[in-house]
Amino acid sequence: MAGSTGGDGQAAPTIYDVARAAGVAASTVSRAFARPARVNAETAGRIRRIAEEMGYRTNPLARALLNERSSMIALAISDITNPYCFEIIRGAQAAAMEVGYTMLLADGQESDRLERETLDRAARTVEGIVLASTRMSDTSIRMMAKLRPLIVLNRAVAGVPSVVTDYRHGMREAVEHLHGLGHSHITYLAGPEAAWSDGIRWQALREAGVEWGLRLHRLGPYPPTMLGGVAAADDFWRRSTSAVIAYNDLVALGLLRGLSAAGVRVPQDVSVVGCDNIFGTDLVTPGLTTLAAPLRFLGRTAVQSLLALISGAQPPVDKPVSIPTRLVVRASTDERRPARLAPPAIPVRPPISTPAGTPAT
């Protein structure tokens, strides 16, 4: 029961220990692992066996010190509690692990400064960086990119390679879907002005709107959180349309809540569409129709691009890798009913008590 608490029974064996046990030089042990072809197959086998017995593992630090190959990459996230990030992290982690890389997670906690500090510390250690959702400025990003191979996710920074979501296809589907249900007038609830993805989504929506001959309104910007969505529900009454597309799912979820508290029925009175397809969108009633971003695939692709970059590939810096979205239809969208209820006299703002903070895309 007195189990050893602190680790470090004795120092871990090194190549020197293995070399002594095997009766060869340390360099031979090193090569037996790193360049098996360079060593007699039999010798190599013996060395490996002995190393195995001794519990030898190569020390990544020592290796990294010499040739900058630490087998680590960093993933920077502006806020880890944002459900938008979960699947990205998962995809990135999986892709990294497949090729024997370890992932270091840098959570910026919504702070530009914290994010830069963390990355600054980590930059020397890792071989490359994926900025998955960052609060940093283009300038900071470019400086960082000069220091280390770097991929930006869902953002375009001139001169820095990126992997982005292509909302055009999905947005067209969404508009077509709404058009097919008889909606002719759509409100867009905008996200933060600084958010690159907000601009892109709005642009995709406008293109699709033109194509299908729909009228569009833009409200906002709102904070990309559930609270932002609740606030949007209030404003929405001013220029109420029969269909809404929200900047992201959190805003859409907040909107659902706000509308429900105000006595507006979804989808009977208003059809609501979100973006991203995060965890929770099919838990609400009605289930949220949303533009599903392939988040896990996005994370995976970013890491793979980064690894390519690390191994010397010259990626197209001005033409980002682009991954299409698709529409997931759930219950929050339905046929337009011409007879709309009059808005209630006093829209009520319901209390929010989310366990997690509910931050931005």
Place this chain on the structure above:
Amino acid sequence: MAGSTGGDGQAAPTIYDVARAAGVAASTVSRAFARPARVNAETAGRIRRIAEEMGYRTNPLARALLNERSSMIALAISDITNPYCFEIIRGAQAAAMEVGYTMLLADGQESDRLERETLDRAARTVEGIVLASTRMSDTSIRMMAKLRPLIVLNRAVAGVPSVVTDYRHGMREAVEHLHGLGHSHITYLAGPEAAWSDGIRWQALREAGVEWGLRLHRLGPYPPTMLGGVAAADDFWRRSTSAVIAYNDLVALGLLRGLSAAGVRVPQDVSVVGCDNIFGTDLVTPGLTTLAAPLRFLGRTAVQSLLALISGAQPPVDKPVSIPTRLVVRASTDERRPARLAPPAIPVRPPISTPAGTPAT
């Protein structure tokens, strides 16, 4: 626009570069940062200034190589897409960052083997490990603990220090709450038999049940996922009680879905209580009453304990740090109505389409 793609404009400056620029020896530069008292204040100041100008940062790898202080810790998670983990990660990350540590995330992807492999690789690099939700056996954990300082979260392993959630208080609250609503008979939906927390929760429930004179039933085990909860909804009909406590929130959410599809109303027909208070529990209709674990605080506490362990503290290995839960009452629990609906003839199993996988605690 041709922006540098690959990082490494030129090699980062080392203490030697700084030393040359400052006209001192490299060792003096090193000391100027690591042991300022050992160097003339003026000299130290000059060195720092020059280092700053040159953009020098100390290379954590080189330092770690020498004295095992890599300023990194590893957080192992069995499945990163489990919402249960989000807040833990956040708390851990924050605590680590506060003291200048970097966190390395090891996602085991639900696989014992993957988890061990990742940790094995990372163990040499980090100063310590937090096992937040692990699939590893007690034996593996003890071996790992021998290698490195290690803290287990929400699990008791003899001889290894741990931080656990104390469900007793919260469970008493939950039972008192249900008792006060007139329920006299509670079903517990069990989680995986291997899960330490399942045993603990059940035990806390039994103690509270005795105290309040309630009858208890145990159903399961079920996979700790939404699908597990849906399956539980089917079984539940066999021994239907007016109140259910589920192993965790995912099971509870699945149960809500299963019951709803079968035409059972919550809370009118059945009151449902979950565990953990994960993201999404207040998104469903009705909102889920749940035993809230202070997840973020848990993560923070684990890291702080680990850091204490690293700096030589002797933690109590057999008396874990224990953090209490509290009950969050939402709409899924209500007064018992004696007149219960008869169960429908054919319980329907609804389709599940979760964007994220929905895994275990």
Place this chain on the structure above:
DNA sequence: TCGAAGGTGGCAAGAGGTTGTCGTCCGTTG
């Protein structure tokens, strides 16, 4: 004025791998 003490800074030896270069050994061929 000289020696001791204390404050500074430099030298060099690691920490644990990787890798260019070279010597050795063996087998083969002319």
Place this chain on the structure above:
DNA sequence: CAACGGACGACAACCTCTTGCCACCTTCGA
């Protein structure tokens, strides 16, 4: 039998920072 070539393993330098030890200089007391 000598020359040659290939395969293999050893040596040593190197990556960057840390640190024990020593030398030097200043200052102060005797």
